[in-house]
Amino acid sequence: MPDEHPGRDLKSFVLPEIGQLLETKDPWEPFQLLDPFGKPVQPAAVYLKDMMAADSSPLTPRSYGMDLLRWWRFLWFFGIEWDRAVRGDARDFMLWMKLADKPARVHWRHRGKDPTQIPQPRTQADRPAPGTANPVTGKPTVGKKYAPSTRAHCETVLRTFYDFHLERNTGSLLVNPFPLVRNRRSSRTNEHHNPEKEFQRQRTGLYRPKVPKRIPRRIPDEKYTEVFAGLRSHRDRALLAFWVATGARAEELLTSRQADAIVGQQTIGVIRKGTREYQELPSAPDAFVWLRLYQEEAWKKGVPRGRTQPLWWTLRRPWRPLEYDAARMMFKRANEVLGANWTLHDLRHTATFLLLDDPSMPAVYVQHILGHKYLSTLDIYNRPTRDDVITAGLAHHARQQHRRESPSSAPPAPAYNPESLNVLFGSRLT
Structure with missing residues (x-):
């Protein structure tokens, strides 16, 4: 053929x-x-x-x-x-x-219609062009x-x-x-591999x-505070607090039931994405405060209540368990206030950086909390991020500028110590 x-x-x-x-x-x-x-x-x-x-x-x-x-x-x-x-x-x-x-995707409401009658999406003049870096986050x-x-x-x-x-x-x-x-079909893969080195992908x-290779990005503390302030409900604040405190994946936290949030032990249970196993994750006290505020507000409105009921629900009737797409759009709206393009997975990266920054937190515990199979997966967080590199580079140039503006004169040469000379050459030099 x-x-x-x-x-x-x-x-x-x-x-x-x-x-x-x-x-x-x-x-x-x-x-x-x-x-x-x-x-x-x-x-x-x-x-x-x-x-x-x-x-x-x-x-x-x-x-x-x-x-x-x-x-x-x-x-x-x-x-x-x-x-x-x-x-x-x-x-x-x-x-x-x-x-x-x-x-270009055609919305399901406009399928089968004349393309000239389909309204064009509104664009913002200050929105970055497709494929370019976001001015706030630096992400493309x-x-x-x-x-x-x-x-x-x-x-x-x-x-x-x-x-x-x-x-x-x-x-x-x-x-x-x-x-x-x-050239790889005719020979065994990695046949000349050095056993002292790791296998390369x-x-x-x-x-x-x-x-x-993607470098994980964290949300700076000041920007996270601004995003948190832009949320509209206690449910969204509780979700964001749990994501950053536990490091759980976005869809994992949405699997929690009302009985999984144990305030006394300060843990919340999730179903892991890969293994589908149940795991309890430690969380911060603030997350449970926002969760309690959300539950009191939701139960008064008639949201189903029970130990086996889902923990997260929609904010309007008819009541439905919150799904990933709805949570993603919620976080996207909060990002648009700042003009940022962070994702829900960046919250998991932020939680990982916070855990690894604690010198008293062993890396093997972080591996278990994140649900990684191998400890080597955490190596990607040892690479410098964009913000770290830029901050270090700007500090270097500032130090160089300071040296040029205020040059310090070389210190005068110190006089010889007579006692040292006497030890070397005898007392006749004195």
């Missing part, structure tokens, strides 16, 4: 919004990849079911399903069968993800292109998807269109991009 497609125009290609990834609310099959006619895509369904059997998180099929949907839309547009795709198709797809702009804003991490994740998903079906001998699939790096996919 020919591998080249000289007539394929990728510059004007726009990924069509056909098909969908449907959330079924069924624990046996939480997500389904549907074709343009609403029928399930069987190769993807088998792959996601096998992933669920491997004890993956329920959110993993959603992440993998979005990458499969993007690839299937590419195949549907060019009329390619999934088991007939060749390396040239994979190359064009990854090249398009690298150079093209991300397709969401750009128009696909991020390297997104492209790397997509390449890994598609390569493992085709490896899975090659092992099962599905359809007419003969080769994986997403191959490994050529290597790129395995031919079309896998290089992903820059």
